[in-house]
Amino acid sequence: xxxxxxxxxxxxxxxxxxxxxxxxxxxxxxxxxxxxxxxxxxxxxxxxxxxxxxxxxxxxxxxxxxxxxxxxxxxxxxxxxxxxxxxxxxxxxxxxxxxxxxxxxxxxxxxxxxxxxxxxxxxxxxxxxxxxxxxxxxxxxxxxxxxxxxxxxxxxxxxxxxxxxxxxxxxxxxxxxxxxxxxxxxxxxxxxxxxxxxxxxxxxxxxxxxxxxxxxxxxxxxxxxxxxxxxxxxxxxxxxxxxxxxx
Amino acid sequence: xxxxxxxxxxxxxxxxxxxxxxxxxxxxxxxxxxxxxxxxxxxxxxxxxxxxxxxxxxxxxxxxxxxxxxxxxxxxxxxxxxxxxxxxxxxxxxxxxxxxxxxxxxxxxxxxxxxxxxxxxxxxxxxxxxxxxxxxxxxxxxxxxxxxxxxxxxxxxxxxxxxxxxxxxxxxxxxxxxxxxxxxxxxxxxxxxxxxxxxxxxxxxxxxxxxxxxxxxxxxxxxxxxxxxxxxxxxxxxxxxxxxxxxxxxxxxxxxxxxxxxxxxxxxxxxxxxxxxxxxxxxxxxxxxxxxxxxxxxxxxxxxxxxxxxxxxxxxxxxx
Numbered sequence: 260x261x262x263x264x265x266x267x268x269x270x271x272x273x274x275x276x277x278x279x280x281x282x283x284x285x286x287x288x289x290x291x292x293x294x295x296x297x298x299x300x301x302x303x304x305x306x307x308x309x310x311x312x313x314x315x316x317x318x319x320x321x322x323x324x325x326x327x328x329x330x331x332x333x334x335x336x337x338x339x340x341x342x343x344x345x346x347x348x349x350x351x352x353x354x355x356x357x358x359x360x361x362x363x364x365x366x367x368x369x370x371x372x373x374x375x376x377x378x379x380x381x382x383x384x385x386x387x388x389x390x391x392x393x394x395x396x397x398x399x400x401x402x403x404x405x406x407x408x409x410x411x412x413x414x415x416x417x418x419x420x421x422x423x424x425x426x427x428x429x430x431x432x433x434x435x436x437x438x439x440x441x442x443x444x445x446x447x448x449x450x451x452x453x454x455x456x457x458x459x460x461x462x463x464x465x466x467x468x469x470x471x472x473x474x475x476x477x478x479x480x481x482x483x484x485x486x487x488x489x490x491x492x493x494x495x496x497x498x499x500x501x502x503x504x505x506x
Numbered sequence: 507x508x509x510x511x512x513x514x515x516x517x518x519x520x521x522x523x524x525x526x527x528x529x530x531x532x533x534x535x536x537x538x539x540x541x542x543x544x545x546x547x548x549x550x551x552x553x554x555x556x557x558x559x560x561x562x563x564x565x566x567x568x569x570x571x572x573x574x575x576x577x578x579x580x581x582x583x584x585x586x587x588x589x590x591x592x593x594x595x596x597x598x599x600x601x602x603x604x605x606x607x608x609x610x611x612x613x614x615x616x617x618x619x620x621x622x623x624x625x626x627x628x629x630x631x632x633x634x635x636x637x638x639x640x641x642x643x644x645x646x647x648x649x650x651x652x653x654x655x656x657x658x659x660x661x662x663x664x665x666x667x668x669x670x671x672x673x674x675x676x677x678x679x680x681x682x683x684x685x686x687x688x689x690x691x692x693x694x695x696x697x698x699x700x701x702x703x704x705x706x707x708x709x710x711x712x713x714x715x716x717x718x719x720x721x722x723x724x725x726x727x728x729x730x731x732x733x734x735x736x737x738x739x740x741x742x743x744x745x746x747x748x749x750x751x752x753x754x755x756x757x758x759x760x761x762x763x764x765x766x767x768x769x770x771x772x773x774x775x776x777x778x779x780x781x782x783x784x785x786x787x788x789x790x791x792x793x794x795x796x797x798x799x800x801x802x803x804x805x806x807x808x809x810x811x812x813x814x815x816x817x818x819x820x821x822x823x824x825x826x
Contacts, residue, residue, distance in 0.1 A: 272753045272773040276637045296754050354612060377604075379753055381636050381643070383620045388576065388608035397685040398576045400605040413689075417748065418574060419601050420515065421693035427686045434604075437740075437747045469617035473631055473644040478779060484786070484796050489805035492817035495785070498801060500821065503783040505762040506705070506729070 260407065260429065262306045262315045263369040264340070265360055265387070266322045268331040269295040269380045278475045285475070294331050297375025299338070300442040301435035305405055306373055307339040308440060314407050315371075317341050321363055323356045325349045329458070336453035337445035343456070348463035351381055351472055357389030358466040364394060370429040371412070376401050376436040384434070391432035399425055403438030508534040509592040510560065511583055512543040513602055515693075516572075517550050522658040522702045524558040526598040529661045531559025532625055533594055542590050543670065544583055547571035556670030558663065563672045564590075570684055573691070574602055578683040580609035585677055587614060592651060594626070599655040600701055607655045617647030623660040626652065638753040638776035658702040659759050700751065703732035706760045706781070708751065710736040710774075712767020712788065712807060716744035721811040722766060728818045734758070736768045752777035764814075766807045770795025787811065 270276065271291040279286040294303070309315040320343040322332050332343045346359040364372055372391075377384035384400075391398035403422075404415035407429070414425045414433060445453075487495045499506050510530040512523050530541045543560040545552055552563045566582050583606065587595050595610060597603035599621050611618035617630070623642070624633040630647045632654060647653075700706065707726040709719060719733075726733050733749055740750035751758050753773040763781035767788060768774060775798050778784070786799035787807050796802045803810055 270637070272638075272776075274637075274640075275772070276640045278641070353608060353618060354615070357608075357612065379638060382634075382638070382757070383608075383618070384604040385608035385611070385618060385620060388605060389612040391576070392580065392609040392612040396577075397682075398605060398609065399686060400576070401601050417601060418691075418693075419513070419520075420697075420699055421691065423573070423688055423692070424690040425686050426689055431685075437750075467648075469611070469615065469647065469649050470619065471646050471648060473646050475636070476633075476642040476644070478639070478642065481784075481798055481800060484799045484802040486802045486804065489803050489810050490813070492803075492810070492814045493820065495801060495803065495814065496817045496821045499762065499783065499785070503762070503800060505783045506818075506821075 260315050260370045261317045261319065261368065262309065262371045262373060263364055264298070264303050264306050264318060264320045265372065265374040265390070266298045266303065266320050266332060266335050267295045267378050268292040268322070268324060268328050269378050272379065282475045283473070292327070292331050294335055295375050295378045297377060297379070297436060299335065301437065301439040302373035302375050303335060303338060303340070304440035304443050305435060309407060310339070319343065319369070321346065321360055323348055323350065323359050323463070332458060333453050334445065336456045336458065337449040338443055339449065341456070342459070344459045344461055346463050347460050350468055352468035352470050353383045353385035353389055355466050355468045357386050357393060359463055360386065361390045361393035362464055363461070364390065371407070372432045374432070374434045376434045387432050387434040394432070396430055396432050397427050398432045399427065400434045402433050402435050405433060405435070405439060507539055507590040507592045508537065508541050508594045508596065509583070509587050509590060510541060510543050510596040511603070511606070512545050512555055512563070513598065514545055514547065514549045517548070520702065521663065522598040522600065524663050524665070525658065525661050526596050526656050527555060527558040527560050528663050529625070529656050530594070530596040533596070534559070537593060539593070542592070544586050546579060546582055552672045553669040556668040557665045560670045563670045565672055565674050566677055567674055568676065568679070573688045574605060575684055575686055576605040576609055577685065578679055579606045580613060581679065581683055582677045584610050584613040587651065595651070595653045597653070597655040599657050600699070603655045607653055611653040614651050615649060616651035616653045617649040618653040618655070619645045619647060620655045621657045622654045623657050626654065635757065635780060638757050639778070639780045640776050657759065659704065659761070698732050700732050700734055700749065700756050700758055703758070704761045705729050705731035706734050706758060706762065707731045707764045707766070708734035708736070708768060709739060709745070709766050710768030711738045718808070719745070721808065721815070725764070725811055725815045725818070728815050728822070731764075736774050765795055766811060768795055769793045770798060
């Protein structure tokens with residue numbers, strides 16, 4: 260059973276975002292790029308566990324990005340996995356990204372495609388669903404547990420207002436979140452091995468982007484905090500009712 | 507036509523669904539067209555969706571749609587969108603729409619914006635929150651058909667007495683549209699999901715341990731609020747991870763967010779700073795969260811929270 264893990268880079272969570280070119284571009288100066296946490300902690304690590312357990316025969320990774328995505332995919336290779344491919348294009352449009360991944364997956368044949376539940380930069384949470392649609396496969400989101408036995412996946416997933424246990428025959432696309440696996444730190448052997456693992460760069464197909472970012476805006480800063488005496492909670496309740504009008 | 511997916515569960519609709527219908531009706535008004543709501547699975551009294559601005563309801567009664575099946579849902583909604591000549595397809599952004607809306611968009615080659623917080627302008631540009639609330643982006647959908655997934659609590663609801671015409675229809679599903687089998691369902695009832703909650707009470711490491719959550723639970727019960735927590739709390743398994751808000755947890759925008767014993771790391775602020783009003787209770791005057799708060803109370807949470815609960819109780823009694 261072959262697994263394809265979709266990886267994207269994201270700004271480190273401590274990043275203070277800023278914009279340039281009249282607020283039309285993300286200012287990338289000083290940004291530390293990390294593997295999108297949901298892709299790393301949950302989907303990649305679970306794929307590696309399935310390989311270690313002898314359930315999966317191969318774990319491949321794919322990212323859509325320019326050369327600046329390479330350190331991130333090398334780090335993913337240091338955690339484990341057999342090989343990676345980078346589709347050489349930069350896009351924030353989910354349909355474009357999903358088309359590239361679906362094309363590659365179709366050519367190379369995978370039984371399971373894993374994504375994180377969303378990326379922590381644009382929060383589109385769309386790549387997995389679109390890949391599934393383009394490959395005409397079933398799709399299970401927000402998975403907290405995934406086991407494979409006899410070509411059938413058993414998945415626990417978070418649904419609106421609860422949890423479900425699903426089963427589905429492979430091939431299948433699953434988006435992963437917390438609960439799926441524990442974070443790992445690459446060890447020295449992994450880091451050394453990652454240097455020689457195949458990282459193929461493939462040209463992107465000329466697909467259209469269906470969306471484009473026009474500009475950015477920073478949120479309005481708070482006017483300053485109003486401190487309330489700790490012995491006067493009636494005052495706080497009064498302000499929440501009369502001034503903030505939230506109760 | 508403006509199409510809106512009206513999600514239901516055992517015939518019940520959430521407030522966020524009515525908000526999505528109302529949002530669709532505003533788009534329809536400026537486009538000079540009407541709103542058609544799509545309901546999947548068994549449900550009754552659907553003409554009431556007209557209260558929120560739908561003129562028409564298309565109801566696919568197939569019982570196999572009572573549970574979420576992303577593939578079948580997407581086919582049904584896409585087919586109806588094509589049949590009704592939809593310009594926009596509106597969802598409320600939640601776990602269900604995340605499984606379905608992108609599939610619909612890919613199927614129809616439609617531009618998709620997930621987590622919109624504004625109406626689209628005439629050029630098909632909408633505002634959405636990015637980098638977990640650290641900024642907003644204006645995103646243009648470059649396609650004829652456009653799909654928008656609306657952030658709950660970002661638009662509001664208006665209701666009238668109007669009713670909608672309900673049309674039952676069937677969809678020609680293939681066997682493999684229902685490949686995912688539901689073995690077990692465990693639904694929590696009576697609690698407003700965090701993403702839709704208007705009032706949220708949240709706890710951090712400052713509470714020292716899960717055994718101390720009682721004071722927050724009392725406050726939340728008094729207020730009718732939903733509980734949340736910071737990442738260290740979820741990571742230490744003091745609280746279930748679905749309560750975790752912040753950059754790697756949920757991003758929320760309630761009317762009131764009360765943070766107790768949370769210092770306010772940038773990752774946490776990112777997930778909650780779209781809240782309309784923020785109250786911070788912390789014993790550390792240097793806690794960064796005070797800078798992002800509207801109201802602050804400096805002191806011992808174990809004394810202040812019960813006092814606040816009492817104050818709410820008094821307020822409720824005098825406003826009953």
